[in-house]
Amino acid sequence: MGPTIGDVAKAAGVSRSTVSYALSGKRTISVETRERIQDAIRSLGFTANAGARALATNRTMVLGLLLQFEPDEFAPAMLQYLLPITDTARANGYDILMVTDSDGPAALRRITDSGMVDGVVLLDVLHDDPRLPVLREARQPGAMVGLPANTEDLDVYDLDFGESARMIVDHLCELGHREIALISPPAHVFERGGAYAWRFRDAAVERAARHGVRLFPHFGEADQAQIGRSVNAVLDARPGATALVVHNDTTVAMLPAILNARGTSVPDDLSVVSLYSSDFARNFSLPYTFVESAPDVLGRSAVEALVRRVEHPDTADEPVTRFIAPVLVDRGTTR
Amino acid sequence: MGPTIGDVAKAAGVSRSTVSYALSGKRTISVETRERIQDAIRSLGFTANAGARALATNRTMVLGLLLQFEPDEFAPAMLQYLLPITDTARANGYDILMVTDSDGPAALRRITDSGMVDGVVLLDVLHDDPRLPVLREARQPGAMVGLPANTEDLDVYDLDFGESARMIVDHLCELGHREIALISPPAHVFERGGAYAWRFRDAAVERAARHGVRLFPHFGEADQAQIGRSVNAVLDARPGATALVVHNDTTVAMLPAILNARGTSVPDDLSVVSLYSSDFARNFSLPYTFVESAPDVLGRSAVEALVRRVEHPDTADEPVTRFIAPVLVDRGTTR
């Protein structure tokens, strides 16, 4: 194994505790001693053992990241969260333990009970997420992206899907559209409890009704092979619809090809608005007017909130549920 | 904090060591005692502290995963590696510490020297990867995906890019093509030392020459906004080319839209072959005949090799460099 703090102490001619204090700065150390210790550390190539430190301090400097790659969600969309989260964690001195077990609650219990992590970030939280009871029992704090039914004692960050839908509907209504088709996430996402799905849909329906505009909600398909057929079916079923709103990454990623094959031109034949992140738009070269889903802001906010709770558990500011404000980016695919 | 092994011992009326042996099975324990211990564990909700265990056993049951999201590589392609890696790790009892620091060597040193991990997986290894010297000094074993110049003492798994290129060129030559255009990764990937780029290109060039066929290599663009222009420039510059080989995820993801806009029909006007994973093809609905890049096989193989080394450091079978055999999947986009 590598050199220990005892080796450093011996080389510098001081006690182990002195080395520890020189490292942490928690007590004053004379300049000469500190320098001798630094020299010893450098020449031995000492790095403190993480396990031992964790045992002594009850801090691992690791955050858990729980996510699931659901077959009915679009994996590349998940990616947009990963980098902001790891970056923000590292900027605060934490590493990320990435857990993708299919049994989320068990995985969460495992990493919290064993004290592997100082806190956890939960992605893609469901309305009645089975991980939440485990999280509430855990001794570590958590922060999440996605809105559960009961947010009590939880730090929740999510896009304001309701407002997103309203912005999109308002935008289309102002342009004079009277019939709008909406493609939501797959039915299974609704059943599973993906609240973002119905928060968006219900707000869209309600807003359209208020405008006196007809809005037809449809479920998207999860299986890529069926999406073409499904989009065509929707458009054929609503020949009067002059606008299409897509709230489903899988579908929108394939939309350019589908519309092209169909000979539908945007926005001449059909206005299109969607909801995704700019990164996603770049990766899939999507040209549509969209509401920014801001996964970077959400990931960063969640980690920062988590770090605050980990480091100041006493300064218990109230847990917050924060909806970030949507921004509509007009790319000219509506008219 | 949670209950400790001492609490369990007290509740079961035995010593701490007995509890430990009951847990690990390293010594025989009478049935009655074992049951009393199990009961105590259940009723107290005991889980062994990971830090303490790591300190005592010198094993963390965590593997490091080092990856970088290079701006000139296509992020969603990276995703295909993640899940197989975490899954394989979990199946072997390990968790994954995901590290995306821009300073790879420093990050690697940090997690190895501190003993946070029992081994590391390096993704996207370069010809002269600066992480390798650090890995060679580390006390933990490593496994990698991507071929470095010097594979001594390393477990390397990579697709056989040379053979992939040859298969594709052979396939096209058999169909009678006499002029082929190739779009490689961006020039910057070559400069950076992404060996897969030139392994593919050089093999393609060599093989085409042997067939007496003209093959024109071009660099792809990293910036999505410029890819359309760039592909068009290539095709305009090679009006005699009847086949296009694309070895670049970013480009191929946009290819359907580009060819469509151009009015080029596949395979009537142009035969197209590429190299990517089936998952990638699904996500981007790519219809082309392709060589499977098998990130799942690579990720799984690397983790399994790593786990073997971690668990049997003595049974030191020679480090291996293994090229997995490419498979060409004919989707009918060549003729």
Added chain:
DNA sequence: ACCTTTCGTCGAACCGGTTCGACTTGTTCG
């Protein structure tokens, strides 16, 4: 000149596991 702080350092205890050697109690076997 004496008492009180402050500074710098040390030794010991502790964090929560694992593991080694030793001990007791039965069994087995010559």
Added chain:
DNA sequence: CGAACAAGTCGAACCGGTTCGACGAAAGGT
């Protein structure tokens, strides 16, 4: 019938850090 051995358990040491209390020396106050 005693020696040899196996099964089952315990106590102590150890892994490598951190932290608390104590202590000597130097500095400051009156």
